[in-house]
Amino acid sequence: MPSLINRWEVLDLTAEKSLLRAMAAAGLRPYLVDWGTPNDEERRFDSEAYVARLERALAFLAKRARRAPAVLGYCMGGTLTVALAARQPRRVAGLALLAAPWDFHADRTGHAFLVSAGPLLAEVADKVGELPVDVLQTLFWSLDPWLAVKKFGRFLGMDQAGAGAREFVLLEDWLNDGAPLAGPVARECLVGWYGDNVPGSGRWVVGGRRIVPAKINVPALVMIPSGDRIVPPLSAAALADPVRGLKNVTRRDLPLGHIGMVVSGRARDLCWTPLIDWLRDIPAKTPRKRH
């Protein structure tokens, strides 16, 4: 499950830089959720509606595979996946979370603009029906206003025919090709999550069920990139906390960034391989007799 904001292509950027293709080559059977661009109905979705959709996709997959699959969420997709595992424990064999935010108040460095503008932007989302891509990109800008100046200067210094420039272009295309965020879920994120820390304070209710990580028993892997400037490591680490975190959790800290954990030169060794090994070792949930 990728984020609702940035699309899934970062998980399958090129034949070599593809977590999904690496999983398939290792003998796993990965399925990917492509959220697309919200249509008229989806523009009225809140997090509950998105989790309900994931539940239906999971039911389809469990039937197709005749066993409970492991679920894997990246970034905000990870936050939604926690709710999925809480609501469908018997259909989830394992829960892997990559840079998934949970405790939105654990480290608010750089969030001043986001928090102060949040309620106003939520009004915009209410009126427009969605939070437009350029507004979302402005929030990313606010985390590091000089980033574009630094990185486009660096890009100019690269061999334009080389692999580095090629990757820069593909990543930049992905970053700028985000989807708008449905109005109700935008309000939840801006005011509920960043403003009031609803998930991290144990008040997130999805379909009548309060989502409490400490009550989720499925085997879980929490991967935390220590250089993450989009999801603060402390926010993701809340899911691996010995008391408040997931009950049956393995924590892995990676010396990578938010995007680097899935596409950098070291992603294969430091993230993909341990992730694939962990997924392979999950006990089967609905074992059938061996022939």
Added chain:
Amino acid sequence: MLPPPVLPRLGPRPLPLHLGTALMTWASSESAWKNWKPGSPGSRPNSPVPETPVPGAPVPDAIAALLPEIAALEARDGAGRFEEALRREIARRMHRLAEGVLAYRQHAVRRTLENPPAVWSEGNTRLLDYGATHPAARAPYWSCRR
């Protein structure tokens, strides 16, 4: 069959914000220098009637430390040379940013991977089956666990 249309790139989005951030910051160096350079009202905090709207804040230590060096350079090469050099550097940086953005926008590379088929969909959400990308993924489940 015609190839799919290539859409023009919009990044870095929103472009006016990125360009504006750079322009405002660099241009403010030039206006700050006008206030801090020797002889300007702002450079003398006790000046009774500042001629500019900028309050007569003291020159920051980091700039004050450079003033003798700048004065020595201008004494050698002529008055106003530092300001000219500052303006050149601001223009160079703006050009570099613009060239970097244009190089990205005009780059020939596009993602060309073929996406695997969707096996389920609801609204605009699809479930793509990456088992189609490698035979190892399509092997029976138990065969890889034996």
